[in-house]
Amino acid sequence: MSANRFSPLPLAEWRATRDTIQTYARLAGKVRRALTPRQKHWWHISLRTTATGLTTTPIPAGPFTFEILLDLATHRLVITTSQGDVWHRPLAGASAAEFCADTLTALERLGIQPHIDRDLFADSAPGTYDRDAVERFWQTLSQVDVLLKQFKGGLRGETSPVQLWPHHFDLAMVWFSGRLVPGVDPEEEEWADEQMNFGFSTGDEDIPDPYFYVTAYPLPDALPETLLPEDVTWQSEGFEGAVLMHESLVAAKDPGQKLLNYWRVVQRAGARLME
Secondary structure (H helix, E strand, C coil): CCHHHCCCCCHHHCHHHHHHHHHHHHHHHHHHHHHCCCCHHHCCCCEEECCCEEECCCEEECCEEEEEEEECCCCEEEEEECCCCEEEEECCCCCHHHHHHHHHHHHHHCCCCCCCCHHHHCCCCCCCCCHHHHHHHHHHHHHHHHHHHHHHHCCCCCECCCEEECCCCEEEEEEEEEEECCCCCCCCCCCCEEEEEEEEECCCCCCCCCEEEEEEECCCCCHHHCCCCCCEEEECCCCCEEEEECHHHHCCCCHHHHHHHHHHHHHHHHHHHHC
16 A cells, blocks of 8 residues: 555545535435344444445345445446436535435435435535545545455454444444443443444544544553554543544555554454453
8 A cells, every 4th residue: 555545634624525525425324224224233324435435335125226326536426226227416515405305306216215304404505525635535535445444354253344424424343342241231232242443534523633543342441551553642532542643644654554553453452451
């Protein structure tokens, strides 16, 4: 993996564009949630990566399936069905209301009627869509996806898919220790399993620039005392976890190896402390 894959992504320079594509991703996630059979840990509401963008994966719609793709390489929203139908529109900064109306109208014409709360997408203010910023983000995200899958492949035990969560707009993967959390009802799906979460965020209220994170649940008392790799710090404001800023990879000699080493060091420490 070459260093130039990690271009600078200071959030202040493209926040409005990030918010626009996040809105589009949230709509795709709502459609997926409305029609996809439930999966544990809410894996039926997240999106997955393709070679060109973010997809809902095939969604059942009666006798056929359909898929929504946010193509961030060619800047299009594409809807395809297993019957060979194709519909697309450009990604160019449509408001939430316009984007929602166009997408749901297109689905209806294809015989698909997901029940979602349109009030969530009622904002009629025009969005911002900087194609260059989207392409820089997509090149970064696609490489992080590959590295997360490489990291996932070296872990024993159950892991989640590598998936993008529209509500926080982070690409993440969860590793499960295989043990139950003491004192928690085993039937409480969300809280019963020991786990560690590894991901990439474009930035948020806690950390206002892109970063990589590792969190653990429940957090072992000694994990914050772990000797962390270079440039990795322990975050305690807003959430607790090990953080590596995206910026530190921009000039790294081997950014992919640096990222993998960070995830591996913290995961091994967490696994030992969870025993």
